[in-house]
Amino acid sequence: MNSVETLKNIRVVLTQTSHPGNIxxxxxxMKTMGLSALxxxxxxxxxxxxxxxxxxxxxxxxxxxQVHASLAAALNGCVLAVATSSRRRELRHEMMAVRDAxxxxxxxxxxxxxxxxxxxxxxxxxxxxxGLCQVWSYIPANPEYASLxxxxxxxxxxxxxxxxxxxxxxxxxxxxxxxxLDQVGQLxxxxxxxxxxxxxxxxxxxxxxxxxxxxxxARARLEVEEVNxxxxxxxxxxxxxx
Amino acid sequence: MNSVETLKNIRVVLTQTSHPGNIxxxxxxMKTMGLSALxxxxxxxxxxxxxxxxxxxxxxxxxxxQVHASLAAALNGCVLAVATSSRRRELRHEMMAVRDAxxxxxxxxxxxxxxxxxxxxxxxxxxxxxGLCQVWSYIPANPEYASLxxxxxxxxxxxxxxxxxxxxxxxxxxxxxxxxLDQVGQLxxxxxxxxxxxxxxxxxxxxxxxxxxxxxxARARLEVEEVNxxxxxxxxxxxxxx
Numbered sequence: 001m002n003s004v005e006t007l008k009n010i011r012v013v014l015t016q017t018s019h020p021g022n023i024x025x026x027x028x029x030m031k032t033m034g035l036s037a038l039x040x041x042x043x044x045x046x047x048x049x050x051x052x053x054x055x056x057x058x059x060x061x062x063x064x065x066q067v068h069a070s071l072a073a074a075l076n077g078c079v080l081a082v083a084t085s086s087r088r089r090e091l092r093h094e095m096m097a098v099r100d101a102x103x104x105x106x107x108x109x110x111x112x113x114x115x116x117x118x119x120x121x122x123x124x125x126x127x128x129x130x131g132l133c134q135v136w137s138y139i140p141a142n143p144e145y146a147s148l149x150x151x152x153x154x155x156x157x158x159x160x161x162x163x164x165x166x167x168x169x170x171x172x173x174x175x176x177x178x179x180x181l182d183q184v185g186q187l188x189x190x191x192x193x194x195x196x197x198x199x200x201x202x203x204x205x206x207x208x209x210x211x212x213x214x215x216x217x218a219r220a221r222l223e224v225e226e227v228n229x230x231x232x233x234x235x236x237x238x239x240x241x242x
Numbered sequence: 243m244n245s246v247e248t249l250k251n252i253r254v255v256l257t258q259t260s261h262p263g264n265i266x267x268x269x270x271x272m273k274t275m276g277l278s279a280l281x282x283x284x285x286x287x288x289x290x291x292x293x294x295x296x297x298x299x300x301x302x303x304x305x306x307x308q309v310h311a312s313l314a315a316a317l318n319g320c321v322l323a324v325a326t327s328s329r330r331r332e333l334r335h336e337m338m339a340v341r342d343a344x345x346x347x348x349x350x351x352x353x354x355x356x357x358x359x360x361x362x363x364x365x366x367x368x369x370x371x372x373g374l375c376q377v378w379s380y381i382p383a384n385p386e387y388a389s390l391x392x393x394x395x396x397x398x399x400x401x402x403x404x405x406x407x408x409x410x411x412x413x414x415x416x417x418x419x420x421x422x423l424d425q426v427g428q429l430x431x432x433x434x435x436x437x438x439x440x441x442x443x444x445x446x447x448x449x450x451x452x453x454x455x456x457x458x459x460a461r462a463r464l465e466v467e468e469v470n471x472x473x474x475x476x477x478x479x480x481x482x483x484x
Contacts, residue, residue: 032394097405198475237482
């Protein structure tokens with residue numbers, strides 16, 4: 001697949017955006033780097049003249065933006081979702097600098113839709129939203145003032161994707177079919193049920209087991225066949241008696 | 243010289259800026275990456291409330307900005323001036339991508355002041371201004387729409403400088419202890435034993451299960467705590483009866 005098609009597979013998702021001007025500026029930032037798929041989750045005001053004004057020559061990106069009622073809907077069909085954070089440390093998630101995240105996204109985007117998710121300007125992503133993403137990424141920044149404007153953050157991610165593209169485009173397509181977010185989510189639930197069955201997980205006092213499991217499965221980048229394999233194993237466990 | 247001192251030696255020069263909001267947004271972009279030296283050449287309006295508003299938490303950078311009547315004055319004391327352009331080809335100048343320009347600037351900035359020069363939002367740098375710079379640099383972008391907002395261009399240059407600094411260059415403190423190959427190998431054996439116990443794996447006819455498990459565990463890049471966690475789960479399975 002060529003570079004243009006790869007970039008089309010990369011969805012920029014803005015959730016709960018407060019200022020419509022930021023949506024327009026993000027669209028402009030995307031287009032300067034060849035990105036075009038914009039998804040908006042519950043924007044406070046959209047469409048809006050401020051969005052159009054800041055989009056400048058990227059009105060086409062804005063006009064084609066998809067508006068969704070939930071992040072889950074905006075991620076439909078994606079095999080990888082990368083959350084963005086201004087914090088470097090998120091205990092429950094694998095953290096990647098933006099440059100590494102760009103390579104991870106491109107590796108999948110050659111053949112499947114992927115997403116980068118940006119939260120609200122002030123509050124970022126909710127923990128529910130974060131839970132739908134497998135990787136958290138950050139932009140290396142001044143520890144004393146890491147407050148990038150939303151569109152500036154989109155610009156840097158888009159830029160890193162653009163400059164990483166020539167290298168990634170030459171890679172061969174993955175031999176194996178990556179599991180979808182839904183498939184990994186269902187596997188995780190099944191794992192927890194089985195862990196309850198064996199007595200390893202106490203639902204009244206789960207401690208850190210669920211978050212540990214979530215993080216482990218997110219990092220593993222499971223393939224469809226591996227998900228099926230693990231379901232098979234868990235099924236064999238469920239047949240045992242306490 | 244340490245990183246902080248090096249960044250202080252890098253002057254961001256905005257010439258003939260039309261919109262004061264862009265000056266404020268540029269100040270914010272600089273501060274997020276640890277830059278603080280802002281020089282303005284004949285800004286159309288400055289100071290201005292729009293500049294303050296877009297600067298957000300970087301008002302200090304704005305307040306310390308030096309205003310000059312000419313680019314020559316703004317470059318006083320600098321040993322290297324890098325012009326920025328949205329065009330990739332400038333016949334009369336050496337052209338560098340922003341990443342290379344960042345390294346060239348840092349090499350000098352450890353001991354001397356240097357500058358990056360951004361022209362007017364619409365017309366860029368005049369040829370007289372361009373003649374005062376030794377290197378022209380560009381941000382790799384979409385050839386069909388390379389029109390980055392001024393502050394977005396400043397953001398990318400500042401970001402590249404930040405990540406090119408020795409302390410930031412791809413380094414990350416490992417938050418978690420990675421499991422050793424031995425630990426992962428022992429976990430894999432235990433997994434196979436448990437799979438035999440549940441009847442999922444038939445040792446007389448293992449099919450592709452062992453190789454699948456090996457591949458999955460290798461890709462997951464497990465941490466020590468996760469290995470222990472999975473051992474705990476497998477132990478709980480082993481206590482069940484067929």
